[in-house]
Amino acid sequence: MLFLTIKNRTKRLTRLNKEKGGSKEQLRKMKTRMKRITWIKRIIGIFLVLAVFGGCNYAVLVIAANSKTGEVRIWLKSYMISFIQDIFTTELIKIWLNTILIRELTRQPSKWKSKIMKLIVDPLIVRAVAISNCPKSPPHLLRI
Numbered sequence: 138m139l140f141l142t143i144k145n146r147t148k149r150l151t152r153l154n155k156e157k158g159g160s161k162e163q164l165r166k167m168k169t170r171m172k173r174i175t176w177i178k179r180i181i182g183i184f185l186v187l188a189v190f191g192g193c194n195y196a197v198l199v200i201a202a203n204s205k206t207g208e209v210r211i212w213l214k215s216y217m218i219s220f221i222q223d224i225f226t227t228e229l230i231k232i233w234l235n236t237i238l239i240r241e242l243t244r245q246p247s248k249w250k251s252k253i254m255k256l257i258v259d260p261l262i263v264r265a266v267a268i269s270n271c272p273k274s275p276p277h278l279l280r281i
Contacts, residue, residue: 200212201213232262234257235258235259238254238257238258239258239262239263241254242255242258
């Protein structure tokens with residue numbers, strides 16, 4: 138019960154709202170419980186990231202300590218090149234590819250092309266683009 142999904146939470150909140158016994162106090166308790174669970178998950182995530190980061194640095198130091206100087210320089214150079222490629226190049230290519238595929242999807246491609254494109258396109262990027270293009274408030278109609 139510790140890791141409730143968002144759907145389960147919303148179903149439970151709507152059920153509490155609909156029930157006659159679903160008072161504001163129960164809703165408040167549920168909301169504070171959800172906030173506490175979110176806070177705990179965030180702390181666990183931070184510790185996991187720090188553990189992986191520390192483990193990677195430890196592995197680099199152990200390899201560097203057990204190798205010769207020339208070998209360490211060659212290894213460090215290739216390590217830094219791959220690191221920069223992973224951070225910059227891969228992400229830029231991913232974003233570029235997604236923008237091209239989203240643009241092509243809006244032009245109504247054939248059925249099999251659209252299926253392939255939908256498999257390749259990242260849904261988080263599509264969601265971010267959709268949210269950024271939504272108006273902040275509904276347009277006001279002018280009275281004549």
